[in-house]
Amino acid sequence: MARKPGGFLQEASHQVAAGGSAGLVEICLMHPLDVVKTRFQIQRGKTDPTGYKSLGDCFRTIFQREGLLGFYKGILPPILAETPKRAVKFFTFEQYKKLLGYASLPPGLAFAIAGLGSGLTEAVVVNPFEVVKVTLQANRNAFTEQPSSFVQARQIIKTDGLGFQGLNKGLTATLGRHGVFNMVYFGFYFNVKNILPINKDPNLEFLRKFGIGLVSGTIASIINIPFDVAKSRIQGPQPVPGEIKYRTCFKTMATVYKEEGFLALYKGLIPKIMRLGPGGAVMLLVYEYVYAWLQDTVGHK
Template sequence: MSGGGSSTSRSTRDLICHAGAGAAAGAIAATFVCPLDVIKTRLQVHGLPSGQRGGSIIVTSLQDIMRSEGFRGLYRGLSPTILALLPNWAVYFTVYEHLKGVLHSDGDDGHQLSFGANMVAAAGAGGSTAIATNPLWVVKTRLQTQGMRPGVVPYTGMVSAFTRIIQEEGIRGLYSGILPSLVGISHVAIQFPAYEKLKSYMAKRDNTTIEKLTPGHLAIASSLSKVMASVTTYPHEVVRSRMQEQGQARNVAPQYSGVLDCIKKVFQKEGLPGFYRGCATNLLRTTPSAVITFTSYEMIHRFLLQFIPQGEEKPSPHLNSNSNSHVKPQKANRDNSKEESDSSLQQSQSQPSKQTRIPLGNKEQLASRH
């Protein structure tokens, strides 16, 4: 996740590599862990099933989904998840790398940004991404949870979900849960700086560079940073999911009037553990997801940097003006050196005549001495 170069062509190439690698890695990870994501979202919204013990919740949930909805139920919401990842990572890395470049240019002498500066860049990128992609996450949440509400007319797909949400709830429905999503920037504000610092520590410990870290090192850094961020910020995900899910049923009043009302009711009904429903499942999902996402991202990014040719940097006008200002002095120096060489040539041509007389004189002197 290194910063881009100074030239426009290099910056564009770096941003394309960041966005492309991020989207591809995110799509791979989303496909791999989608069943766990479905279980986590349903636990966040509806809590534990009655009479269910926590030890077998994952296995039991998988069996229930397979029995009631079939194999397809394990991949509810995968299409909007993958679709959301494309603009999600494109926006995120565009803003993230730009902010890192701005913070570097504002007096950061070292190559590695400080933890605080990295938090600012990650938070700014996270806020932009949340606003741009929130409608897609609302659709994903609705598709993943509609199987648990038999009284609701189900969406037939992504287009049906978008159309009905706009018709029944307006644009506001697509931005359900936007406030907790914005609070969720604290997640990336912790995860990305921690990831950068862990990579820097490992590179320094092994006396190498960040770009040459092995996939094993990247897996350790990504898993530790993800666990740290997930445990710290998980309660906001519960509130966000519940805010996004409500409004799916027709002619039913929303259960929560707002974010504060949602927090109050969850705490009154379920206590503090209610804010951590599905956290264990989430950790089982986010740990391999983070490993797959970040390791794939780094590997794909390195490949794209080699695959996409780097544009030639055009000399700046300042450099051209400086180079032009030196043309005449250099030409004058060449002319002076030419004149000096011509004069020395003339001297060398006249010098042999003197040299032919000197040996003769020397011979006469030697003869007279003998």
């Protein structure tokens, strides 16, 4: 898109506002699937007495034992995080893409590298919120009986501090999860969107973008989920209270693979795809339409 009057600060503010809007809309629509994904990922094999038999069993059990609000456990940290997180995601992607334009890289590679950079930056911002969110989502008490997000955060800080055993534990896994996801997500979306011809019909053009975004989110989810599983194990409750079994990203992956098999690294894949397939499309579309609207309206004032 061509830069409108107002310079860098106005353009940056539009990117931040559009990215924040994309994150807020996506989390409000898709959070229940994130709760289900986390529950599957923290299960420790078939012998786990608290395990779920299937995706349907997980939905049914959460609803029966924890009520409808059980699907919205841990939603406040994502709401507080998603606006700045997605703002950082899209703003830094645009900036990395601009910087890479001076490196004479092929456009396809530039999109992927810019996505990787935005994902790594996003991970640093969001990781403390992820620690609180996963801790709350793993809590199987009724929604009204669990601590608030702020109480949970204070408890984590009081018990384990702000470091890699406390509010920033699992940072390496989060870096891997977001870096890989955004590299594939942005790389695939913008490359394919530039290849497939634009449709003059607004409805068909919307479907074209949504379809590309859906595939982008799905492929990225499949590729990055081992990092997601490792993150959930590290940030979630440990098998034996007081003992840390899952400590580092790649060691956790190796432990899960050794004890539970290869497919255990893909636990929660179906709810993840159900969330980040359409959710990924929603984010890209909200970002593009809000950004274009801001450029066309505010930019001309």
